[in-house]
Amino acid sequence: MKRWRDSSFRAQVKSSPMVARLYQILRLLVIWVMIAQFFNGNFENVFLCILTLILFLVPSFIERKIQIDLPDTLEVIILLFIFAAEILGEIRAYYISIPYWDTMLHTLNGFLCAAIGFSLLDILNRHERLSFSLSPLYLAIMAFCFSMTIGVLWEFFECTMDVFFHLDMQKDTVVNTISSVMLDPNGGNVPTAIHNITDVIVVTADGSEIPLGLGGYLDIGILDTMKDLFVNFIGAVVFSFIGYFYVKSRGKGRFARRFIPQVLPETPSSEPKK
Template structure:
């Protein structure tokens, strides 16, 4: 009699998610310890303050929550997120929070913030295409969109979320954070045009990334390119799942 062994199959998306989760949890502990011991007020150049560690802790907590969000939403809405899209999302989360905030890449690597905003614009534009695809495959929704309208929706969706993120950064900075980078690493506060340059630059590259992916998506839909299927949400057939 053969014994059945139920071995769980791991994929790269799950492995990366666990790696990022562990990294963020360790970073949270690191931020809490330093939040207790770090000086407040004026500090020597290059030394981080309590405000820096508060921002680090908040970002890591948000990262852990957001990491689980796709899985929660997909289970509730009964659809499958492709591994390719989830991996892109996890890599972005790691680069933005761990490398950017914990490892200070925002200050150490020139244009790191700009690169991430461009990437996020493209990623959210791709998410817009996936949402339309999911609605098209839902029998309860009667939807027929031209490739132009789908591309416009994807671009608008990405830019809207980019604007919403800037609202979040502005609100966080009201509590002494420095998400909009209006304060340099040495504590110097930017004034006038320089103070809003980060926000406007972020919005511009958000649009640029979304626009590029929308153009690519438009021609891919028109020419029926199959590679886009790797990034589309798949509705779960409840009859087959039973």
């Protein structure tokens, strides 16, 4: 477990060489991609690279400011998650070219957010100045709720970007059957289905028709959002289950300990008292 207070890179290498070297490798890769994107004129991707470099600093910043120790396993996964989401997913278009890339990241996000939410409550639960004690089941439920809340807020963000900035963060899905009460020929509240849809024709304001040629109807992000929330749910349930038995065994679980931050002990001040 790391016990360093010095924020220098050399100190981090001594205390956690694997994390420090991984950070250095990922940072060099991001800088290389940023230079390439700059010369290609993709300035939006340059901004994503800068954002990625900033996000890489968040784990060590949290450790120094809140005086907690992030386990090496958790820190490695966070760094790889950021790189996979921003550089590989967005810039290298893995969200499009590799099936289930987005699903994998959302599942992992649910797992990590549950771990973070669990650790926040567990740290408070172990604090000597607090007079209440939370049961393992309550901690597990709150960790699950925290993870799902983060997942919902992220979907809100994706929807906002799509509506106001015309992005496609909520990836569209091609379906061959739709059902809606708006298709009821009698104008009632009866869902009416259309099956075996093979194409959709868009009619513009000037009357021109544009066949989409997608092989079906274009669902605008609803199924993708529900899928993201469902896999987030799976990740949250998995860690909440693990966290429950971790607290039940009084912190003896080795696997859960790799993902739960710990409060660092107070170090005596070197300054003489006045």
